[in-house]
Amino acid sequence: MxxxxxxxxxxxxxVCDRSVDECTHPDTASAVEKQEHRLxxxxxxxxxxxxxxxxxANTLMAHYARWIEFLGGDLRQVGLIxxxxxxxxxxxxxxxxxxxxxxxxxxxxxxxxxxxxxSSIGNLALYDLSAGIxxxxxxxxxxxxxxxxxxxxFVSQTAPSNRRAEAIGILGVGGFMGMLLGPALGDLxxxxxxxxxxxxxxxxxxxxxxxxxxxxxxxxxHAPKSVGDQRPARLGEFVQTVRRYWPGTILLxxxxxxxxxxxPLIFVASFVDTMHLKTPGVSIIGVFFWCYAGLAIxxxxxxxxxxxxxxxxxxxxxxxxxxxxAMFAFTIVSPERPWxxxxxxxxxxxxxxxxxxxxxxxxxxxFPHAAHGTGSTLALMTLDxxxxxxxxxxxxxxxxxxxxALFATVGVVCICAxxxxxxxxxxxxxxxxxxx
Numbered sequence: 001m002x003x004x005x006x007x008x009x010x011x012x013x014x015v016c017d018r019s020v021d022e023c024t025h026p027d028t029a030s031a032v033e034k035q036e037h038r039l040x041x042x043x044x045x046x047x048x049x050x051x052x053x054x055x056x057a058n059t060l061m062a063h064y065a066r067w068i069e070f071l072g073g074d075l076r077q078v079g080l081i082x083x084x085x086x087x088x089x090x091x092x093x094x095x096x097x098x099x100x101x102x103x104x105x106x107x108x109x110x111x112x113x114x115x116x117x118x119s120s121i122g123n124l125a126l127y128d129l130s131a132g133i134x135x136x137x138x139x140x141x142x143x144x145x146x147x148x149x150x151x152x153x154f155v156s157q158t159a160p161s162n163r164r165a166e167a168i169g170i171l172g173v174g175g176f177m178g179m180l181l182g183p184a185l186g187d188l189x190x191x192x193x194x195x196x197x198x199x200x201x202x203x204x205x206x207x208x209x210x211x212x213x214x215x216x217x218x219x220x221x222h223a224p225k226s227v228g229d230q231r232p233a234r235l236g237e238f239v240q241t242v243r244r245y246w247p248g249t250i251l252l253x254x255x256x257x258x259x260x261x262x263x264p265l266i267f268v269a270s271f272v273d274t275m276h277l278k279t280p281g282v283s284i285i286g287v288f289f290w291c292y293a294g295l296a297i298x299x300x301x302x303x304x305x306x307x308x309x310x311x312x313x314x315x316x317x318x319x320x321x322x323x324x325x326a327m328f329a330f331t332i333v334s335p336e337r338p339w340x341x342x343x344x345x346x347x348x349x350x351x352x353x354x355x356x357x358x359x360x361x362x363x364x365x366x367f368p369h370a371a372h373g374t375g376s377t378l379a380l381m382t383l384d385x386x387x388x389x390x391x392x393x394x395x396x397x398x399x400x401x402x403x404x405a406l407f408a409t410v411g412v413v414c415i416c417a418x419x420x421x422x423x424x425x426x427x428x429x430x431x432x433x434x435x436x
Contacts, residue, residue, distance in 0.1 A: 039163050040170075044155070046221050048174035050214035051151055054113065055178025056185070057210035058144050059289070060203060061120075063186040064137065065269045067200055071129050075270055079395015081129075081137055082266050083388045088138030089145040090384045093377050094238035096146055100373030105154035108146055110218050116143025117211040123204050145380060152376040154221075156364055164364065165307035169357035173300050176353070179293035184286035241374045247366040249424040251382045253316065253359050256417035258386020259394075259410055260323050263330075264292060264348060266391055271330070271403050277338035284338055291345035296353035303354075312358035313425050319354025320418035322347050327411030331404050344407075 065078045073081070100108045119139025126132055151171060159167035189202045268288060271277075277284045307315045326347035333340045360379050367375035390410070398406035 039159055039167055043158060043222050044167070044170075046217050047151060047155060048171055050109075050217045050221075051171055051174035052178045053210060053214040053217070054116075054147055055175040056182040057116070057120075057178075057207045058147075059179045059182030059265075060186045060207040060210070061140060062183045062265050062285070062289070063190050063203060063269055064140075065266060066190055066195070066273070067123065067203075068129070068133070069270070069273075070195055070197075070200065071126065071133070073129055074399065075274075076395050076399045077129065078266065078270060079392045079398070081133060082262070083391030083393075083395075085134050085137035086141045086384050086388045086391070088135075089142040090381055090388060092142060093145060093149070093381045093384070094235050096149060097238055097374045097377035100150055100153050100377070101371065105150040105157065105373065106218055106221050109150035109154065110215055112143050112146030112148075112150055113211045113215040113218075114143070115139055115146060117208045119143055120204050120211075121208040124201055141384075145384065149373070149376050149380050152360060152364075152380075153373045156372045156376065157369060162308065165312050165357055165361040166304050168360055169300050169304050169307070169353075172353070172357050173297050176293040176296045176300065176349075179289055180297075183289040184283055187283040187285050238374060238377075241367070241371050242378055245366045245368070245371065245375070247363045247375075247378070249421045250359060250362045251378070252417045253320065253355075253421050254363065254379050254382035255386040256320070256414045257323075257355055257359060258383035258388075259390035259413050260327070260348075260351075260386075261383075262387055262391050262394055263327060263407060263410055264289070266387075267394065267398065267403070267406065270398075271333075272341075274403065275333070275338075276335050277333065277341065278335075279338055284341060287339075288341050288345045291342045292349040292352070294349070295346050296349035299350050299353040300357075307358050307361065312361050313421075315354050316358040316362065317418055317422055319351045319358065320414055320421075321351075323351030323355060324411040324415040324418070326351055327407045327414065330407040 064082070068078050068081055096108070116139070119136050119142070122136045122139070123133075126136070152168060155167045155171050156164055185206065186203055189199045189206070192199070269285060272284050272288075279287075303315075326344045329344040329347055330341075332343060360376065363379040364372055364375040390413075394406050394409060397409055
């Protein structure tokens with residue numbers, strides 16, 4: 001984190017040239033300085049491996065739209081269930097943040113794996129589109145929310161402050177590696193045009209079992225000694241912390257990103273089925289995610305230090321341009337040219353790889369070390385809100401006007417959010433404009 005001139009949070013009476021973390025927790029800052037070159041230690045590698053295993057399980061749920069359609073739903077209901085189910089995660093996130101601060105990121109990480117696994121296997125008790133599907137889909141989203149918020153908090157609290165964007169970015173590489181495997185594995189179960197219930201038994205069982213490995217890896221992870229807020233988990237505490245360290249227009253980009261990821265995680269499976277995109281012997285969804293995640297890994301690794309060199313804000317703006325281009329590129333995909341799906345996949349992979357870790361870093365920058373659970377949760381709350389609002393509306397748009405209008409809407413929202421954020425950065429003094 002870069003140093004800024006600001007009132008000291010300790011006495012609020014004078015200015016200092018220390019960062020928020022250094023001013024609020026000088027002992028933590030000195031400890032971080034001693035570990036300046038120890039980003040890639042054993043704990044970090046375990047965190048990345050855990051992230052890879054979980055994202056493989058989570059991206060199996062990219063086929064969840066097919067489960068809804070198997071139970072009798074249409075595209076409108078896909079958007080409604082996916083969007084409204086995420087509301088559970090959004091409502092509980094403030095308490096989630098306080099519990100991360102209170103019992104530590106590692107413990108909450110394990111809770112997230114458990115919630116996800118129970119919710120996933122619980123789908124096998126469904127036989128129609130009853131209220132249960134909202135609850136179980138909500139549990140899957142909540143479990144994933146706990147896992148991602150806990151992982152981000154753990155890495156942000158253990159990485160050197162001046163390499164936080166790099167740390168979050170490399171953690172995301174683990175996620176992209178899981179994304180290479182999960183959707184393609186799911187297509188092995190559901191790739192046939194004629195799907196039976198046993199295919200979904202395999203899907204949800206695989207997602208549940210895949211949580212056991214990352215949960216076991218957490219046992220070998222050392223919890224940061226500086227973590228442990230023993231105050232009760234209260235909504236007022238969350239609101240007070242958010243108001244004090246409000247990060248500004250970066251939250252609009254988080255919101256737009258939440259809308260953007262409905263494309264690969266919710267609507268691509270329906271797009272492939274509706275457009276009858278087929279290539280003999282090849283999984284179209286597998287190709288999409290191999291290109292999306294594969295290039296994202298290369299970009300994230302190759303440019304891992306770029307946010308620290310030119311500033312995370314510049315990287316973020318570039319990422320939004322690529323993500324918007326990806327949405328418009330879906331219009332060139334057709335049954336006659338199914339292989340063209342690699343174009344939005346590649347553009348989206350670059351956009352995702354540049355956007356996520358920089359927007360999280362720019363959000364966390366405003367929060368002190370001990371409140372990173374709150375900061376990461378706020379970032380993911382706005383992302384959730386984008387999915388909650390976006391998925392049902394996009395489902396309606398797709399149902400009535402087609403997929404071209406659906407993806408174009410996402411692209412316009414993304415570029416508009418980028419322009420608003422860019423305008424806010426241009427009002428910042430030049431020396432601080434593009435930094436964290």
